[in-house]
Amino acid sequence: MKCVICNGDEIKVMEVKEEFTLGNDIVYVPIKVPVCKNCGERYYDRRTMQFLEEIKGKLGCTQENLKEIGKVLVYG
Numbered sequence: 001m002k003c004v005i006c007n008g009d010e011i012k013v014m015e016v017k018e019e020f021t022l023g024n025d026i027v028y029v030p031i032k033v034p035v036c037k038n039c040g041e042r043y044y045d046r047r048t049m050q051f052l053e054e055i056k057g058k059l060g061c062t063q064e065n066l067k068e069i070g071k072v073l074v075y076g
């Protein structure tokens, strides 16, 4: 499999943090997806997309499974 963006052939499955915003909060969802080591492009398959959609939907109505690991700060 070659990267469609940079044509590189180093695509490895890695754990990445998908980021969602929830009001002023940011929620990280760790997932494993193939990532191009050259340009960083992520390749989501249908199952991963569905999984993320599901989480996005859940986050709208429940805070279940969330834990605070930091704060989002703004300067000024």
Ligand SMILES: [Zn+2]
Pocket (backbone or CB within 6 Å): 003, 004, 005, 006, 007, 008, 036, 037, 038, 039, 040, 041
């Ligand atoms: Zn690439």
